[in-house]
Amino acid sequence: MKMQPALLAIVLSTLAIPAFAQPIPVGHIADLSGATSDVGVPYGQGVDDALAWVNRTRGGVAGRQMNVTMQDYGYQAPRAVALYQQWMSRDRPVAIQGWGTADTEALVAFVTRDRVPFISGSYSAALTDPTGRAPKADKAAPFNFFYGPSYSDGLRAMLRWAADDWRARGQQGRPRFVHMGANHPYPNSPKEAGEAMARELGFEVLPAIQFALTPGDYTAQCLTAKNAGANYAYLGNTAGSNISVLRACQTVGANIQFLGNVWGMDENAMKAAGTAANGVVFPVRTAAVWGQEAPGMQAVREISRISDPSGNAYRPVHYLAGICAAMLMTEAMETAAEAGGQITGPRIRDGFYARQNWVPRGFEGVCAPSNFTAEDHRGTMTVQLYRAVVTGPTNQGPVDELIRNNTMRLERVATVELERRRDWLGW
Amino acid sequence: MTPAGDFRTSYRADMTIFPTRGSRVALWIGLALACAAPLVLDRYALGLAINIGIMGIAALGLNILVGFTGQISIGHAAFFGFGAFASAGLVEHGVPVVLAIPLAGLATTLVGLVFGLPAARLKGLYLAIATLAAQFILEDFFARAQWFSGGVAGRVTEPFTLGPLRFDTENSYFYVVLAAVIVMFVAAANLMRTRDGRALVAIRDHYLSAEMMGINLAWYRTLSFGIASFYAGIAGALYAHYLLFVSVEAFNILFSIQFLGMVIIGGLGSIMGSLLGAAFMVLLPEVVQTLVELLQGGAIDRALHLGNGVAFLKEMAIGAAIILFLVFEPDGLARRWRLIKAYWKLYPFSY
Numbered sequence: 001m002k003m004q005p006a007l008l009a010i011v012l013s014t015l016a017i018p019a020f021a022q023p024i025p026v027g028h029i030a031d032l033s034g035a036t037s038d039v040g041v042p043y044g045q046g047v048d049d050a051l052a053w054v055n056r057t058r059g060g061v062a063g064r065q066m067n068v069t070m071q072d073y074g075y076q077a078p079r080a081v082a083l084y085q086q087w088m089s090r091d092r093p094v095a096i097q098g099w100g101t102a103d104t105e106a107l108v109a110f111v112t113r114d115r116v117p118f119i120s121g122s123y124s125a126a127l128t129d130p131t132g133r134a135p136k137a138d139k140a141a142p143f144n145f146f147y148g149p150s151y152s153d154g155l156r157a158m159l160r161w162a163a164d165d166w167r168a169r170g171q172q173g174r175p176r177f178v179h180m181g182a183n184h185p186y187p188n189s190p191k192e193a194g195e196a197m198a199r200e201l202g203f204e205v206l207p208a209i210q211f212a213l214t215p216g217d218y219t220a221q222c223l224t225a226k227n228a229g230a231n232y233a234y235l236g237n238t239a240g241s242n243i244s245v246l247r248a249c250q251t252v253g254a255n256i257q258f259l260g261n262v263w264g265m266d267e268n269a270m271k272a273a274g275t276a277a278n279g280v281v282f283p284v285r286t287a288a289v290w291g292q293e294a295p296g297m298q299a300v301r302e303i304s305r306i307s308d309p310s311g312n313a314y315r316p317v318h319y320l321a322g323i324c325a326a327m328l329m330t331e332a333m334e335t336a337a338e339a340g341g342q343i344t345g346p347r348i349r350d351g352f353y354a355r356q357n358w359v360p361r362g363f364e365g366v367c368a369p370s371n372f373t374a375e376d377h378r379g380t381m382t383v384q385l386y387r388a389v390v391t392g393p394t395n396q397g398p399v400d401e402l403i404r405n406n407t408m409r410l411e412r413v414a415t416v417e418l419e420r421r422r423d424w425l426g427w
Numbered sequence: 428m429t430p431a432g433d434f435r436t437s438y439r440a441d442m443t444i445f446p447t448r449g450s451r452v453a454l455w456i457g458l459a460l461a462c463a464a465p466l467v468l469d470r471y472a473l474g475l476a477i478n479i480g481i482m483g484i485a486a487l488g489l490n491i492l493v494g495f496t497g498q499i500s501i502g503h504a505a506f507f508g509f510g511a512f513a514s515a516g517l518v519e520h521g522v523p524v525v526l527a528i529p530l531a532g533l534a535t536t537l538v539g540l541v542f543g544l545p546a547a548r549l550k551g552l553y554l555a556i557a558t559l560a561a562q563f564i565l566e567d568f569f570a571r572a573q574w575f576s577g578g579v580a581g582r583v584t585e586p587f588t589l590g591p592l593r594f595d596t597e598n599s600y601f602y603v604v605l606a607a608v609i610v611m612f613v614a615a616a617n618l619m620r621t622r623d624g625r626a627l628v629a630i631r632d633h634y635l636s637a638e639m640m641g642i643n644l645a646w647y648r649t650l651s652f653g654i655a656s657f658y659a660g661i662a663g664a665l666y667a668h669y670l671l672f673v674s675v676e677a678f679n680i681l682f683s684i685q686f687l688g689m690v691i692i693g694g695l696g697s698i699m700g701s702l703l704g705a706a707f708m709v710l711l712p713e714v715v716q717t718l719v720e721l722l723q724g725g726a727i728d729r730a731l732h733l734g735n736g737v738a739f740l741k742e743m744a745i746g747a748a749i750i751l752f753l754v755f756e757p758d759g760l761a762r763r764w765r766l767i768k769a770y771w772k773l774y775p776f777s778y
Contacts, residue, residue: 077581078677081670089470089597102580106672109583183570185580 034075046322137426181236294365488658508678510663539656581674694759
């Protein structure tokens with residue numbers, strides 16, 4: 001009976017934290033139904049699960065729960081802008097997890113005005129210059145962050161690998177490079193930077209080839225690339241439409257080394273494309289992929305159980321990237337709350353600058369180290385290149401089974417360290 | 428509802444828009460209530476009201492074309508978009524927003540006249556396909572004409588300002604849209620009382636008889652496209668300065684079909700029906716969204732394993748509502764509104 005008051009106090013205090021601390025409003029704009037939903041769904045799920053996990057196991061941020069509002073915007077930039085304005089007039093989120101390039105770039109002016117950190121799924125290099133003073137940047141984006149190498153840096157790294165690959169294979173003459181993708185801000189984002197880098201490395205740059213963001217018949221595009229004699233092709237779209245291109249190019253027998261972007265290839269796409277996806281090289285943002293062992297994988301598996309209590313689901317690379325993006329934001333919030341500080345937009349932004357070689361606590365070996373400064377929002381210049389290897393038919397069994405019996409695997413090809421060149425900032 | 432007997436002795440009395448003192452009083456009360464709305468409603472509700480106003484103006488334009496003239500257009504969203512881009516582009520070149528909006532309307536009229544030219548020769552399905560071409564030509568133009576639209580990246584634009592006043596919140600922008608709605612709807616109601624307006628109706632009712640009465644079919648059909656485009660252009664410009672961002676993907680064929688849906692649901696050939704239809708189309712997704720949020724995490728959600736699929740329910744419910752409307756109320760909300768009014772006026776003798 002003596003224990004009772006003490007117990008009561010403990011119970012009351014645990015109840016008191018959620019009851020009295022105001023929840024932190026956080027926005028999440030996701031694409032669950034639009035042109036990029038093939039990769040938007042796993043990424044958005046990763047973000048959501050990670051934030052729910054922080055609420056559940058760590059008691060939120062500084063004892064306050066995060067109140068995450070997730071909305072699907074169908075990859076339509078105007079809908080994202082409308083959503084943002086709606087939020088700003090009602091819940092006023094202190095930070096937002098975003099998605100696409102068109103909407104994130106459109107929102108730059110708004111988030112800068114309202115001082116709301118915006119962690120995007122878009123890795124457009126135009127979002128990396130916080131001052132707008134870099135030689136080739138056209139605007140300042142002081143409140144935009146993302147986890148991973150920018151699209152331009154990813155392509156630069158792949159081109160550097162391609163130049164080595166060309167020499168290693170003992171090929172003669174100049175290799176030919178072609179940029180492929182939709183006429184849309186996202187695939188267009190690294191186009192100029194990539195083509196400039198290709199020329200610098202001695203590639204012959206062919207006229208860009210367009211294909212839509214939606215799956216379709218892209219035989220004509222593959223024939224164009226084949227007839228032009230392209231050796232290396234950048235796929236600027238997401239996995240869904242890239243699958244169509246890979247299949248069409250396999251059919252017409254085009255012998256091209258494809259370079260995907262971070263959203264251009266994943267385990268689900270490998271299964272869908274089958275052997276057509278074999279050999280595609282693309283950057284992977286996390287230091288480990290699902291099924292590998294690393295100290296931080298324990299936490300990742302716990303997070304995965306939030307939406308899959310059985311623990312059996314296979315999580316593609318985008319899910320892990322979503323977790324890392326969400327964890328960077330939560331730790332920046334924790335930094336903002338340190339020493340009794342308010343969790344506000346500018347303080348969260350400063351939280352992003354607080355650490356060097358920043359790996360979120362508990363995610364060692366999964367999230368790659370990031371470095372953000374007030375002058376440079378390029379989180380990382382290290383690009384891990386992986387190759388998709390598909391050895392047999394993939395129409396039998398789910399992804400995790402195909403990975404387990406080694407029909408499909410992700411193979412590390414190279415790690416490219418790019419210089420933090422100032423003329424590459426914001427471009 | 429007019430009193431029993433018809434005592435009107437002049438054309439002026441015959442053509443009045445608000446026939447009874449009751450309707451005139453209701454009008455002024457309604458206007459006063461609308462003006463007071465920003466004092467009571469929150470910004471979310473005002474945002475919806477602004478959207479209804481903007482969509483209502485565009486739908487009215489389409490109603491003049493489809494409901495009054497009997498033409499068809501499935502490219503209305505493209506004209507709406509042209510107005511939005513034109514206004515944003517003009518502002519970019521230093522034109523004040525107050526002027527940019529009507530100028531964008533005029534520019535859109537010109538474009539509408541050009542794309543309306545096939546209407547001089549074509550009818551029905553053939554005309555529909557010709558306007559479909561307008562939709563795709565303009566959409567592609569928006570995506571490629573960097574100088575005009577900012578290309579696929581879209582264009583960020585300025586809020587509406589008038590001297591020292593900045594209309595950049597829902598509370599203030601509501602008045603801009605309200606003023607535009609009043610001007611545009613009064614203009615349309617009056618247009619239908621003029622010789623030109625009656626010529627449009629005559630063409631709809633029977634084009635051969637109209638031609639025999641001396642109405643220039645080609646001129647009036649093309650003019651109808653011009654007027655419809657003017658309304659679309661004004662609405663598009665208002666939309667641009669509300670959202671402050673214009674991007675090509677908003678103005679697709681689905682949006683055009685949505686305008687047609689507004690006109691059909693509201694009531695073909697009804698001025699007020701355009702606004703009712705717009706209100707229906709704007710509010711329906713919000714109502715469904717609320718229902719979806721109630722469902723999320725509930726017993727039905729778990730039983731049917733909806734999960735993320737709940738988001739798609741929204742789109743499906745909107746489609747279903749449109750089908751049900753077409754089946755059960757083909758004359759639109761305007762007729763339903765008249766029936767409700769008659770019911771109350773005649774109560775308890777509903778015949």
